[in-house]
Amino acid sequence: MKLSLPNFRNLNFYVMFLADLVIFSLALLGAYSFRFDLNIPARYFVQYLGLLKYVLVFKALFFVIFGLYRGMWRYTSLDDYWKLLRITAVQSLVLISFVLFRFTFEGVPRSIFVIDWVLTLILCSGLRLTIRAVYARSQKHFTPLAERKTVLVVGAGSLAEKISRELVANPAQYRLVGLLDDDRTKQGRTIHGKPVLGPVSALRSVAEREDVDEIFIAVSEASGEQMRRIANTCKATGLPYKILPAMTEIMDGKVDITALREIDYLDLLGRSPVSLDTERIQGYLSGQTVLVTGCGGSIGSELCRQIVPFGPAHIVLVDAGEYNLYQIETELKNERGFSACTTVLGSVADRELMDRVFAEHRPATVFHAAAYKHVPMLERNPWQAVRNNIEGSRSVMEAAIQAGVERFVVVSTDKAVRPTNVMGASKRVTELLMQSMATSATRFMAVRFGNVVGSSGSVVPLFRRQIEAGGPVTVTHPDVTRYFMSIAEASQLILQAGSMGEKGTGGEIFVLDMGVPVKIADMARDLVRLSGKEPDVDVEIVYTGLREGEKLFEELITEGEDIVRTEHEKILVLASETPARAEDLARSVAALSRAAAAHDGKAIRENLMRLVPEYRPDEQ
Numbered sequence: 197m198k199l200s201l202p203n204f205r206n207l208n209f210y211v212m213f214l215a216d217l218v219i220f221s222l223a224l225l226g227a228y229s230f231r232f233d234l235n236i237p238a239r240y241f242v243q244y245l246g247l248l249k250y251v252l253v254f255k256a257l258f259f260v261i262f263g264l265y266r267g268m269w270r271y272t273s274l275d276d277y278w279k280l281l282r283i284t285a286v287q288s289l290v291l292i293s294f295v296l297f298r299f300t301f302e303g304v305p306r307s308i309f310v311i312d313w314v315l316t317l318i319l320c321s322g323l324r325l326t327i328r329a330v331y332a333r334s335q336k337h338f339t340p341l342a343e344r345k346t347v348l349v350v351g352a353g354s355l356a357e358k359i360s361r362e363l364v365a366n367p368a369q370y371r372l373v374g375l376l377d378d379d380r381t382k383q384g385r386t387i388h389g390k391p392v393l394g395p396v397s398a399l400r401s402v403a404e405r406e407d408v409d410e411i412f413i414a415v416s417e418a419s420g421e422q423m424r425r426i427a428n429t430c431k432a433t434g435l436p437y438k439i440l441p442a443m444t445e446i447m448d449g450k451v452d453i454t455a456l457r458e459i460d461y462l463d464l465l466g467r468s469p470v471s472l473d474t475e476r477i478q479g480y481l482s483g484q485t486v487l488v489t490g491c492g493g494s495i496g497s498e499l500c501r502q503i504v505p506f507g508p509a510h511i512v513l514v515d516a517g518e519y520n521l522y523q524i525e526t527e528l529k530n531e532r533g534f535s536a537c538t539t540v541l542g543s544v545a546d547r548e549l550m551d552r553v554f555a556e557h558r559p560a561t562v563f564h565a566a567a568y569k570h571v572p573m574l575e576r577n578p579w580q581a582v583r584n585n586i587e588g589s590r591s592v593m594e595a596a597i598q599a600g601v602e603r604f605v606v607v608s609t610d611k612a613v614r615p616t617n618v619m620g621a622s623k624r625v626t627e628l629l630m631q632s633m634a635t636s637a638t639r640f641m642a643v644r645f646g647n648v649v650g651s652s653g654s655v656v657p658l659f660r661r662q663i664e665a666g667g668p669v670t671v672t673h674p675d676v677t678r679y680f681m682s683i684a685e686a687s688q689l690i691l692q693a694g695s696m697g698e699k700g701t702g703g704e705i706f707v708l709d710m711g712v713p714v715k716i717a718d719m720a721r722d723l724v725r726l727s728g729k730e731p732d733v734d735v736e737i738v739y740t741g742l743r744e745g746e747k748l749f750e751e752l753i754t755e756g757e758d759i760v761r762t763e764h765e766k767i768l769v770l771a772s773e774t775p776a777r778a779e780d781l782a783r784s785v786a787a788l789s790r791a792a793a794a795h796d797g798k799a800i801r802e803n804l805m806r807l808v809p810e811y812r813p814d815e816q
Contacts, residue, residue: 492520
């Protein structure tokens with residue numbers, strides 16, 4: 197319990213304070229009355245009057261000092277009740293101790309203190325709940341019905357319960373008529389006094405019968421197919437509809453009307469919320485210096501956002517892009533309230549710079565997210581993949597070993613599996629370099645995953661721009677598929693995987709469970725429908741053919757790799773494989789570097805094929 201004094205200039209404080217003094221007096225009188233069957237003997241009534249002054253002082257002091265007059269009682273919640281329970285219990289124990297030392301309990305009935313505590317709790321909480329009820333009733337009566345929207349909630353789980361509680365408690369803007377859920381055991385029952393009216397399929401008829409103005413979707417967990425069905429059913433009503441995001445997306449953990457937003461493609465993926473072992477993550481980030489390369493990119497910037505709540509002492513931000521670096525620094529300082537960060541503008545391939553940065557800041561953990569990733573671009577400029585993705589990664593890894601970094605996490609990709617393009621092959625070489633250095637004191641590990649929705653250069657922003665322009669939406673091939681997850685989910689799982697690398701073994705490649713691959717053509721159609729249009733009617737979908745280095749489908753493991761479950765349901769690990777000899781790898785990378793320096797694309801591909809035998813640039 198924290199000390200928290202009230203606002204003494206607020207008139208409401210004095211009204212509540214006087215009301216509580218009356219309650220304290222009545223509670224003690226009631227305790228004596230119950231003890232003596234409503235017939236208090238004269239000498240015990242005198243004892244009551246003598247004890248009352250101590251009771252009023254003790255209880256009033258506790259209520260004032262521990263913040264029971266700081267709350268707005270029109271918004272009383274269960275948390276306020278538990279706080280009231282704790283404070284009244286403690287003040288009763290203090291009062292009993294005082295009476296014991298002051299009067300030695302001689303002639304004082306012990307039971308009155310228990311009864312007094314129970315009555316104080318009941319009367320004080322009753323007063324506060326009454327204030328809330330009266331306020332809620334007045335809001336309902338004084339808000340014109342014409343100004344309130346009639347809403348229907350889809351879902352009857354934990355999220356639906358939270359938004360229903362908010363709607364019922366604050367009816368100024370909305371009038372909740374009921375809920376819909378496919379779970380038959382919930383149908384016919386009520387949540388906060390509002391009935392579960394039937395299955396989701398009945399949405400249209402219920403909306404017409406109840407004259408609904410808006411639909412709120414509050415589904416805790418649903419597959420992509422279920423979310424599509426719900427979205428299509430809502431769209432068929434012609435009414436506006438919004439979705440309440442998962443609790444992991446709500447920063448302060450509080451559900452209210454402002455958290456509702458338009459449904460987007462991530463909702464249709466049906467990815468379940470990530471469950472994190474926060475203690476393990478806290479164990480290696482709290483109070484430590486953390487360095488993030490590629491901090492201005494989609495994954496790098498989200499990693500920074502996710503790291504801040506775990507209380508690092510310092511974050512070193514490394515990026516080659518001036519604007520991206522400025523953006524993440526500004527966000528961390530102004531929006532996240534985290535100013536203990538240092539910006540380093542430069543390339544990870546600049547070994548001298550990396551050595552200086554690592555020597556100066558001595559990070560305990562490094563997240564290496566810096567990489568070029570645009571497949572067709574790197575097919576045309578393969579020397580940049582060598583320079584940034586391979587030489588840059590080696591530069592940072594060697595600087596980390598030299599500086600005594602404890603933990604080094606490489607952000608990898610599913611394109612490193614049986615690559616058909618330079619980008620994927622360069623990331624596979626990065627994995628090989630990481631494994632070759634795992635014998636050092638630094639714990640090296642890589643995290644391999646597929647596409648993230650909304651990242652820079654990803655297909656979703658492109659499709660949205662094409663839809664806004666009226667089409668056509670360009671898809672490379674009708675059968676092309678990709679794995680998808682959100683940027684936030686990928687970053688959270690990278691942090692979790694970072695807690696799993698084992699000292700002594702090292703070099704693990706963790707693979708994130710990406711679920712079921714998504715057809716890009718289906719994704720394009722879903723995005724068109726979400727924009728309120730019909731695919732191939734309002735917006736044309738055109739197939740343009742696979743691009744340079746592009747595959748029809750991606751894989752997360754290659755043939756011969758064994759995969760093992762970890763303690764986290766969404767993280768797997770590849771069974772140990774024999775790393776390439778450091779000397780052989782160094783010679784091969786040196787040959788790659790010479791080819792890159794000469795801008796010789798053919799030699800680069802030939803050297804990549806020797807380094808990564810499964811690399812087949814002609815197979816797409």
